[in-house]
Amino acid sequence: MNYADRLEAAVRAKGNPCAVGLDPHTDLVPEEFAVARDPAAPRAERARAVGDFLVRVIELVAERVPAVKPQSAFFEALGADGALAWERVVRAARDAGLLVIGDVKRGDIGSTAAAYARAFLESDEAPCDAITVNPLLGRDSIEPFLEAAARTGGGIYVLVRTSNPGSADFQAAGARGEPSLSTRIADAVAEWGAGLVGECGFSALGAVVGATHPRELARLRERMPRAPLLLPGYGAQGAGPADVVPGFVEGRGALVSSSRAVLFAHRSRPQLAWPDATRAALDEMVGAIKGALGNPR
């Protein structure tokens, strides 16, 4: 089944378009999992603690949101033990009925991109439902992912405009009167994704656009009317509920992702036990997004 249709169904079932980013900064985990940040502890134990924490987070959020977005960097920082934790977390999320968007931002020449597609979309052990990819290497670096998506019902989010300040350096740059790189990538996404449109009207080829750039978001959404958007930057990175609205088409077609504000909610709510802090932060986010979309579903 087409990824866009699966995503649409999941958003409808949960009644909101929010995704929880699983970015396990080991320094920030709740006290219960403190071994994760102990440099003297064996790496396997640290990685196990990271996995334990995220599996608990998945249990807390599974009934509330349609998707989670694990960030591979924090797993890779724990080496092969982190890779085991990644597979455990991806499986736990899928078993809990969540869509898993692997935030891996891979991009390489064709034969290598095909290996990345096998790693993340076609894994026997722990396949993601979708992944983020970096388009710098051009069309032939994206095609293997498109082919894998067609085979597996997977989804792809191409980086079009990232949420960080440095995104202005190259992505936003365009000569006078010429389109910016983001604009050119957006046009490519619209073209490349045309063959992967599902029954819901959206494609399995989507785009990442930071919610931290709401004006750009509106402009880029117009150029990619059928791309499901992944909107990072909500919460800790500074975007608010109103900022994400331009990413939606009649309330559909986008996912808002928050990582630190939910995952490490205990740090700003020290009076609560960490699971209560996480639930409270997530409920607050879901309420705010639904409110901004004017759709109390």
Next chain:
Amino acid sequence: MNYADRLEAAVRAKGNPCAVGLDPHTDLVPEEFAVARDPAAPRAERARAVGDFLVRVIELVAERVPAVKPQSAFFEALGADGALAWERVVRAARDAGLLVIGDVKRGDIGSTAAAYARAFLESDEAPCDAITVNPLLGRDSIEPFLEAAARTGGGIYVLVRTSNPGSADFQAAGARGEPSLSTRIADAVAEWGAGLVGECGFSALGAVVGATHPRELARLRERMPRAPLLLPGYGAQGAGPADVVPGFVEGRGALVSSSRAVLFAHRSRPQLAWPDATRAALDEMVGAIKGALGNPR
């Protein structure tokens, strides 16, 4: 010690600037390691066979070249078992006195990039000497790698112009009279790397420029006079010995990388045992590059 100085010393010691890419396409491994391509075999066994093969390749090439360049995608395609194989291969290469350039092409927002730097440059278990990074996310996505390089004596190769045909889609594009994206990235590399220049006159911040674009290579080299260049695309991707020459400055400052033509030399030399084919292909490459540089050292 600064990466550029370590690299310079290694090139001088081996008498050539060649790197062997370790891209273990499981379909192409010699018959002796055929379990790597058996989809029915347990993944751990497949990954072990990949590691066995590459450890043997490392033994074959260690006396001949200064560096190897493992490509992470092919390890990641084997999941957590592949991650173990990666660590084994990186350690084996370092133990054999080779510089290890992790071809990982990572790039992400600052806090995430810092986790990738920990994963690859600051790993306790299997640190790379240098890695490739993707600059699409801008300066704040590169800074954590620069900081890690300063701490560890590591190196960074920023993608400036990749070797694949699709590199023309976004990297080569510039409006009339305006610089291409590759040019803008090259200028940034020259600027960002100024603080990491070693005694040899080159910086620890280098650039990837495909040898498949020799004219671009000459132009980009001029804009990045102090950047060590990594030149992929030699051999199977079509670049020849003369094509790499513009990447060098008086015979110094670049590494030429070949993957498939060396690693899978047995496929084009079926009359030879695979180790003999690998040695022959590598000796041929080394001879051709030294000949083109007019420097029989």
